[in-house]
Amino acid sequence: MRPETRKNEPSLFARLARRISLVLGIGAALLVTAAWYYAETAANKAYDRLLVGAALQMAESLSVEDGTLTVRLPTSAFELLGLAERDRIFYRVIDTHGQTLTGYDDLQSPTPLDADNDVSSVEEGIYKGEPVRIARATRVLADPAVSGQAYVIVAQTNEARSALTRELTLRATILVFIMSLLAFVGAMFAIRYALQPVERLGAAVRRRDPHDLTPVSVDVPRELDPFVGSINHFMGRLNERVDLLQRFIADAAHQIRTPLTALSAQIDLLGADKLDKAGRQHYERVRERTGELARLTNQLLSHAMVIHRADSVQLEPISLVDVARRAYRAAIPVTVDPDIVISFEAPGDRPFVLGDAVSLREAIVNVIDNALRHGADQRLEVRVRANDTHAFVEVEDDGPGIPPEGWEKATQRFATSKSHEGSSGLGFAIAQEVASAHGGTLGFRARDERGFTVVLTLPLFREEAK
Template sequence: MFWPAKSSIRRRLTVQLLVIAAALSLVFFLIVRVIADQAATATQDNILLASATSISDALYSERGAVTVEIPYSALSMLGTISQDRVFYRVSEGGRTLTGYDDLPLPDVAPRAAQSRFDTFLYRGETVRSVAVSRTVSSGGSNVDVTVVVAQTRLGLALISSRISFFAAIFGVLFFLVATALSLLAAQSALSPLERLKQSLQRRGAHDLRPVQAELPDELTPLVDALNNFMGRLRASLAQSEDFIAEAAHRVRTPLAVVRAQAEIALRRVERPENKTSLREMIRAVDESSRSAGQLLDHAMVTFRTDALADDEFDLAVVTKSVCDHLLPTAELKDILLIQQFPDTPCPFRGDAILMQNALRNVLDNALKYSPADSTVHIGVDSDDQGYRISFNDQGRGFGSSDVASLTQRFSRGSNVADIVGSGLGLTIADEVARAHNGRLEISSNPKGPGACVSLIFPQP
């Protein structure tokens, strides 16, 4: 049978089973009909033969002539199967002794003690007949007498059509049951595939552990291939994470040396233009090292979200530690960090290192995109819905940037102007928020100019 490669296995299996069920139902129906016909014919034949034999047994010779008196039972027994009409003829050498003159005799008379059955049309109806022969000695000679008994088949046709009717009903019932069973069979045959699908769907986007579901032999090669593929993917991912981490590290170390040397030189040089270019140099080194740090952070975030640590920590405490960590950077620009934490603790479960990373990147942005002498408000709010950690600054805001795309890797806004960056900070924050079932909200500062970036987490 032709099936397009994409067609559903379930449908294919069901249709094939249904075709088989339909064929079996038909065969069942035909077999029952043939058997019923044969049984009915055999029954009629037996009674016809018994009737003809009892007539032939009643033949006797009287005064040199063959005489017969049809026994009552010979005809009454034929009535036992149906109300069909009965014809008989007793003939001696073509001369009818009694019965229907026009009832055909067999072309060749059966030999003594044998019978000959026939089916033909007689007086407009199909009849079944039997002919038996007997030799009667009459007037000193042997005379061959043929007895033919025939009966219409209406009753039998009725019985056989009734049996056919029931056979048809059983055939249809069988087909319906087979249909239901086919659906069940298709369902159960495909259930391992369904299980495999569900076990893969339940996984997190970064879960590349091998599949370990109990599966039938037929699926083992497929799952092995899948596991093998995931293994290679895992290895290649780990390799690239390692590579990025290593690269970031190798870039940052010499940069730190360059920065230190530049600081020393800055103190030594006198001419203002030299000082300016050295400051420029330090700034560029800082940015490069920040970018390298973010690459490292991002690689770590990707890596850690696969197997999230399950630390218990206080969100307010972590937020405060991030603020403390960036306080020197804020002071360099004379930015005031105003922190607002709830009075009650903010217990949370998750990866503390990732959380720190996310908060650091958001605060880093707030400081980076804020002018000197401004204020950044950092607030942790907790209610029965969950937590909201928000960073409000008085900087340039998001302007006309498409905020939805800012969380994409290496995507930077149209408002960045001269500020250097790698476009990974919000990506990191967004990935960490989502790994903790939370989300990142980017909006304008409700209290005037600037940006408002919040991390929102449901109550653990």
């Protein structure tokens, strides 16, 4: 039976998957942020070059005619700026005296006009309530009529830049998402492959026979060596405990049964012939209590042995007829009442079951003993039969039997169906546990004209021994 796993404890695979997804998520967020930064930088550089080129073309168009500074704005400059269809363009041409030749009078450069500034540098600014990028070009005039520095200021809104930044960022985000997804899927396959030794170790432990306490020998990575060593150390200690328990049961059976048998013999030797009436009553009570103590002790030891063997003995194909016959011989005492007719019936073809012969013999002995002590009046029959799927051991007596409402209670420990008697012990409880350990059941058949029947049902072994 497999142990139940704690539902609130996630698997190692789930933990690794969560941590890897967290790392990949943080990495993807950082990459998307970097992509946005580089996309914005790339968009600014691209449109800034157009803006600077337009400013330089406007500055080159300045000329002195008839002693007057004139400007003929080139169409190509506006064509360059027209590549950004969404943006608006603002410009201003300033003569050597600081007067506006053409353009917007209120357009200002963020830095003073006479400050040293690289012609390729573009600055951020605000014009008419909108963020703009501003480029400035300087034209030095050395004409006798007009000399000094003239300036061209060109500003452009940021809509096209922002659109290009968003487009580049979106493409980079899609690429990062696809790569992260592929990395996550690949990591999951890698984790599955890396955890295969753990699954192999678990499968090897699950497949082991419950009675096999030898060290586990499975090829595992070095990281799992301490775990395998702990399992083997635990199994070694468990094997020692099992051996100690076996010796204890054997010693207890010998040390307890021997004095009880001697005590019963001594009581029988005393006799009741020389005792008065009161003494004979006390004598009978002592003998009854001694017999009950002996039976209960035997049943307790038998119960302990059955429990132990259910967990430590490997089942094997056995003949149910042979087991039932040995149980029949062991359960029928030599001093049985000669007025009781006792019989044993078995089929010619011996049905085989997969089981433990010792435990099954104890179960059948307890059922027969219970029938002799509490049921049989003049007849007791033990039968073995089988059908296509199951084998049956039936113990039938002509006693009053157990009423149907008491069947469930009868298989409980220390339960009795007779209110005037003490505890009936563990007879049916032992038989019930043995039947369950063998995949069978212990049932009852209501009394009919023949009598009351206890039925031990076991699955039939498919491949009969030759």
